[in-house]
């Protein structure tokens with residue numbers, strides 16, 4: 001995208017947001033201005049974004065991908081206001097931050113996307129993406145549907161993959177087995193899952209995977225990644 005095109009787009013955002021303040025808020029305007037990644041990092045490859053209900057298996061699949069291609073992908077560490085789960089490390093699994101600091105950083109325009117979920121705020125900072133881009137790696141992100149909508153407004157042009165659970169009862173079973181949720185947070189995650197599954201049917205996604213059998217699902221994901229993102233083509237004989 002040329003600089004002129006970016007300027008035009010940002011100008012359009014400015015015009016529209018000044019006429020329709022409720023539809024394009026301050027955050028979106030700042031996002032449009034600050035996410036000119038194509039100019040900042042001309043060779044930044046398209047990030048790979050995962051979305052899907054809590055418990056659908058996003059982290060499990062991302063981990064496998066990272067283990068298979070450690071040189072190719074870098075996972076953005078998100079910020080969250082929720083408390084760490086046992087074993088979670090600051091800077092590795094999340095940046096744990098208190099609510100008022102997170103709100104200030106959001107107001108400063110430090111986040112590409114952010115969302116409130118289950119009483120907590122989650123978000124991906126510009127810094128987290130830049131850190132990975134500097135290493136020459138493809139950015140991997142795990143974000144919710146609000147985040148997908150926001151990142152789609154930037155110039156990052158991500159690949160979006162939706163992870164679909166086989167069913168709601170199976171989703172509940174997996175979350176119960178994971179033993180990370182209270183009764184209340186489990187109920188909230190399941191209630192949100194219905195809405196997210198509907199969102200998974202929208203044309204926002206380049207690939208939808210039903211995570212019934214983990215090995216099968218991962219194989220499909222790997223094929224999609226190799227053919228589209230890494231462009232590794234196995235020669236046919």
Ligand SMILES: Nc1ncnc2c1ncn2[C@@H]1O[C@H](COP(=O)(O)OP(=O)(O)OP(=O)(O)O)[C@@H](O)[C@H]1O
Pocket residue numbers: 052053054055056057058059060061174175177178211212213214215217
């Ligand atoms: N295909 C599968 N079959 C059975 N269990 C699975 C499968 N995929 C993932 N799991 C298990 O389901 C649980 C939820 O998976 P995971 O934590 O990866 O979900 P998630 O989508 O990242 O959730 P969250 O958004 O809450 O972080 C984990 O305990 C994981 O081991």
